[in-house]
Amino acid sequence: MEPRPRSFYGLAVFFGLFLLFLYGPTLTIGILSFQGPGGGLTFPMQGVSLHWFYDLFQQQAVGDIWGSFRRSFVLGLMVMVVTVVVSVMGGLAFRRRFPGSNILFYLIITSLVIPSILVSLGVGLIFSQSGLPVHWATSGFGSQLTWTLPFGLLIMFAVFNRFDKSYEEAARDLGATPWQTLRHVVIPIIAPSLIGVALFGFTLSYDEFARTLLTAGSYNTLPLEIFGMTTNVTTPVLYALGTLTTLFSLLIIGAFLFITWWSTRRKAKRGSDAGKGLL
Numbered sequence: 216m217e218p219r220p221r222s223f224y225g226l227a228v229f230f231g232l233f234l235l236f237l238y239g240p241t242l243t244i245g246i247l248s249f250q251g252p253g254g255g256l257t258f259p260m261q262g263v264s265l266h267w268f269y270d271l272f273q274q275q276a277v278g279d280i281w282g283s284f285r286r287s288f289v290l291g292l293m294v295m296v297v298t299v300v301v302s303v304m305g306g307l308a309f310r311r312r313f314p315g316s317n318i319l320f321y322l323i324i325t326s327l328v329i330p331s332i333l334v335s336l337g338v339g340l341i342f343s344q345s346g347l348p349v350h351w352a353t354s355g356f357g358s359q360l361t362w363t364l365p366f367g368l369l370i371m372f373a374v375f376n377r378f379d380k381s382y383e384e385a386a387r388d389l390g391a392t393p394w395q396t397l398r399h400v401v402i403p404i405i406a407p408s409l410i411g412v413a414l415f416g417f418t419l420s421y422d423e424f425a426r427t428l429l430t431a432g433s434y435n436t437l438p439l440e441i442f443g444m445t446t447n448v449t450t451p452v453l454y455a456l457g458t459l460t461t462l463f464s465l466l467i468i469g470a471f472l473f474i475t476w477w478s479t480r481r482k483a484k485r486g487s488d489a490g491k492g493l494l
Contacts, residue, residue: 241461248454256451267455280456283440286351290436291421293352294359298367298416299409305364306371307397323368326361331425334361339429354430359420366419367412374408403482407475414471418464 247254251262271280305323309316326334335358342354382404386396402409424438431439437460444453 267451287437294420295416302367335429351431358430
């Protein structure tokens with residue numbers, strides 16, 4: 216086995232420093248959340264305990280942590296469902312060129328480059344000037360869709376660009392209607408990508424701050440609540456909240472990855488069983 220060049224070790228050290236820079240703040244918050252009862256917001260730690268996690272579930276003098284968590288969770292689910300449905304519909308529509316398709320595409324992508332705070336301000340003004348309530352489930356929902364939909368559509372564009380149309384042609388030759396072809400052929404094939412779009416939609420919504428800042432109305436989502444707590448809470452309970460929300464995000468990502476693995480394995484097994492049946 217040939218020895219590795221010196222450049223390999225240099226790049227390995229650089230990559231390790233990059234990972235430390237990327238995840239160091241999160242690890243620091245996770246460590247400090249295990250401070251003892253007399254601990255503060257900085258090092259050195261004063262004991263190790265679960266005191267602040269226990270305190271997090273008690274009545275807080277400031278804020279509405281669990282109410283904001285429920286709002287963020289519900290809003291994330293709403294954004295996820297709409298992002299998946301609209302992304303699939305948009306991906307199917309863009310499989311064929313139509314008048315104005317290029318303009319529409321660039322209009323969709325433009326929302327990604329506009330500063331998020333301006334989008335939040337614009338959506339909030341539209342609702343308030345129209346006499347509509349500025350609320351996390353209406354204006355906040357619409358503002359977050361301007362962030363999640365372009366990502367979902369870009370994924371679907373890539374998926375359908377590589378999609379083999381012969382599967383649809385075979386289904387139509389066998390007498391399948393367009394709806395049956397979509398339901399029994401197209402959707403099962405692109406299912407892993409749909410799970411990816413759903414993950415994008417939920418996670419981008421769950422931790423979105425700027426586009427929700429001026430559109431949430433009187434009730435905060437979890438990112439807004441955490442930001443507000445930074446000016447009032449001076450104990451590691453804030454770190455405990457950050458640790459739990461990070462673990463929750465990782466749990467959601469893990470669940471989506473498991474669903475992707477399970478659906479891929481199930482599809483492979485069904486294909487194998489079908490092949491054995493033909494034999």
